[in-house]
Amino acid sequence: MQVYLPIAELSVNILLLVAMGGGVGFLSGMFGVGGGFLMTPLLIFTGIPPAVAVATEANQIVASSAAGVGAHWRRKAVDFKMGGVLLVGGLIGSSIGIWLFRYLRELGQIDLIISLSYVVFLGAIGGLMLIESLGAMRSKSKGATLGRRPGQHNWVHGLPLKMRFHRSRLYISAIPPLAIGFLVGILASIMGVGGGFIMVPAMIYLLRMPTNVVIGTSLFQILFVTAFVTVLHAVANQTVDMVLAFFLLIGSVVGVQFGVRVGARLRSEQLRALLALLVLFVCIRLALGLVTEPTNPFSLGAVFH
Amino acid sequence: MTRIAAQIICIALLLLPGAASAQRLVADLSDHHISLTSSFTGTEIIVFGTIEDVPARDAGSFDIAVVVQGPPETIAVRRKERVAGIWMNTQTVEIEDLPSFYYVASSSPFYELMSASRRNSYDIGTDVLGLPDTPFDPAQSQRFEQFRAAMIGLRSEDGLVVEDQQGVRFRGEQLFRARIPIPATVQEGTYNVTVYLFQDEMVIGAQNALLTIDKVGIEGRLNTLAHDYPLIYGLMALFMALIVGLGANFILRSN
Numbered sequence: 001m002q003v004y005l006p007i008a009e010l011s012v013n014i015l016l017l018v019a020m021g022g023g024v025g026f027l028s029g030m031f032g033v034g035g036g037f038l039m040t041p042l043l044i045f046t047g048i049p050p051a052v053a054v055a056t057e058a059n060q061i062v063a064s065s066a067a068g069v070g071a072h073w074r075r076k077a078v079d080f081k082m083g084g085v086l087l088v089g090g091l092i093g094s095s096i097g098i099w100l101f102r103y104l105r106e107l108g109q110i111d112l113i114i115s116l117s118y119v120v121f122l123g124a125i126g127g128l129m130l131i132e133s134l135g136a137m138r139s140k141s142k143g144a145t146l147g148r149r150p151g152q153h154n155w156v157h158g159l160p161l162k163m164r165f166h167r168s169r170l171y172i173s174a175i176p177p178l179a180i181g182f183l184v185g186i187l188a189s190i191m192g193v194g195g196g197f198i199m200v201p202a203m204i205y206l207l208r209m210p211t212n213v214v215i216g217t218s219l220f221q222i223l224f225v226t227a228f229v230t231v232l233h234a235v236a237n238q239t240v241d242m243v244l245a246f247f248l249l250i251g252s253v254v255g256v257q258f259g260v261r262v263g264a265r266l267r268s269e270q271l272r273a274l275l276a277l278l279v280l281f282v283c284i285r286l287a288l289g290l291v292t293e294p295t296n297p298f299s300l301g302a303v304f305h
Numbered sequence: 306m307t308r309i310a311a312q313i314i315c316i317a318l319l320l321l322p323g324a325a326s327a328q329r330l331v332a333d334l335s336d337h338h339i340s341l342t343s344s345f346t347g348t349e350i351i352v353f354g355t356i357e358d359v360p361a362r363d364a365g366s367f368d369i370a371v372v373v374q375g376p377p378e379t380i381a382v383r384r385k386e387r388v389a390g391i392w393m394n395t396q397t398v399e400i401e402d403l404p405s406f407y408y409v410a411s412s413s414p415f416y417e418l419m420s421a422s423r424r425n426s427y428d429i430g431t432d433v434l435g436l437p438d439t440p441f442d443p444a445q446s447q448r449f450e451q452f453r454a455a456m457i458g459l460r461s462e463d464g465l466v467v468e469d470q471q472g473v474r475f476r477g478e479q480l481f482r483a484r485i486p487i488p489a490t491v492q493e494g495t496y497n498v499t500v501y502l503f504q505d506e507m508v509i510g511a512q513n514a515l516l517t518i519d520k521v522g523i524e525g526r527l528n529t530l531a532h533d534y535p536l537i538y539g540l541m542a543l544f545m546a547l548i549v550g551l552g553a554n555f556i557l558r559s560n
Contacts, residue, residue: 004343006528063550234539253553298455
């Protein structure tokens with residue numbers, strides 16, 4: 001059963017798309033991560049143009065974060081004020097990101113920059129996760145506990161523009177959350193990811209937010225930033241493929257449910273080591289694509305004026 | 306567009322009474338309209354025609370060329386080179402006014418006998434496809450030619466550039482026909498089909514026909530919407546995602 005993707009301009013099997021959505025949904029449910037950083041490379045491997053993969057992935061994340069934020073909202077696990085500050089940074093960052101995306105597309109370098117960003121981020125995250133999970137596995141088998149040293153983040157408290165965040169029970173400067181939101185906004189528009197993998201650790205270790213509001217608050221920011229990015233990509237680049245996003249979503253809403261159930265039964269260190277290996281595998285696959293000689297060095301592209 | 310206007314003037318001049326000798330070219334297409342549905346995998350259009358009122362002494366001395374050109378566009382041809390171990394696009398050449406689809410066929414390889422500059426004014430031959438109307442300086446042209454040849458190679462692989470020097474078949478001395486393969490990757494728009502009548506490598510008659518290619522079905526409409534009303538399309542994409550996301554949330558909560 002083939003479907004024609006109107007923006008990617010190619011025909012793809014519907015079952016393949018649903019299976020991809022389901023597979024990445026399953027992994028994101030199992031590991032508790034957003035699937036953007038796995039789905040975008042997978043789409044690129046399938047032959048979807050990278051620029052379309054990124055913008056469509058932003059569209060898909062709108063749905064998954066909308067589904068997630070509702071649950072956290074009901075549990076009052078969203079700090080709307082903190083979310084709002086992160087969002088302001090995110091909107092500024094994603095606007096600049098979209099402008100950069102369009103500029104790189106005109107230069108014919110966007111595909112390269114997307115792949116390079118993925119290689120760098122997946123390599124760093126996969127590597128860190130692997131080291132951390134292997135360390136945790138080793139210390140567990142030795143029976144020792146590896147204490148985490150409290151970080152030296154006093155400079156965060158010395159910054160001006162202090163604001164009170166009631167739900168997070170914090171009185172800190174608005175500059176760090178603005179900067180975090182800004183960085184995540186740029187990543188959302190150029191890589192088609194929600195950015196939770198950067199935002200969540202930054203909120204815990206840098207802002208010292210209580211862990212119970214971190215996920216809900218980051219989903220709140222991701223929902224609005226990816227919504228904004230989707231519309232901006234549609235307007236500036238015309239690269240959002242609604243049909244592609246739809247079939248991926250159908251698979252992922254089901255896949256997430258199974259992933260959550262399976263994940264609850266597995267040990268977390270092994271799970272994280274598995275995810276780390278998967279992330280590194282995707283990273284290496286992308287990197288190989290950049291260094292192997294193309295069969296034809298020439299390619300055709302559209303001209304934007 | 307100026308090139309097409311110039312061609313129309315050329316053709317109009319040819320069609321003026323008295324401009325050509327007694328014989329007359331009559332040609333048409335098997336179909337003037339193609340719908341691109343989601344299951345479109347390519348099709349074929351037949352160009353057919355006849356040369357009427359041929360004086361007995363001229364019988365068999367004619368040649369036919371058929372040229373089909375899709376809507377013109379400007380494209381960038383890029384070349385990758387290894388930079389610090391990574392293959393990246395380093396050079397770009399833009400080709401303006403290039404038909405998105407190009408087909409040329411003739412009844413014999415006669416047109417190689419014509420000079421490239423004369424064929425360029427009629428757009429006959431892939432060796433003149435994408436060449437500017439006015440020649441530019443030779444230092445530039447070598448690089449341009451390299452990129453232009455690469456473009457022809459890439460487009461030929463997709464069936465978007467086709468040259469067939471035996472593609473026009475005569476049945477007897479007057480009836481002729483040619484098959485135009487339309488690949489799955491064609492763009493929508495108005496395609497210009499021109500049939501040229503030659504005698505001794507000289508154009509002595511021409512006839513024009515239009516072929517319209519439309520996108521139909523929901524995918525086709527979405528593509529048109531995405532390009533013509535991007536804001537509405539973007540909001541629709543957003544709305545779709547919110548419905549699916551919140552819908553899934555609602556269903557799973559009730560479980």
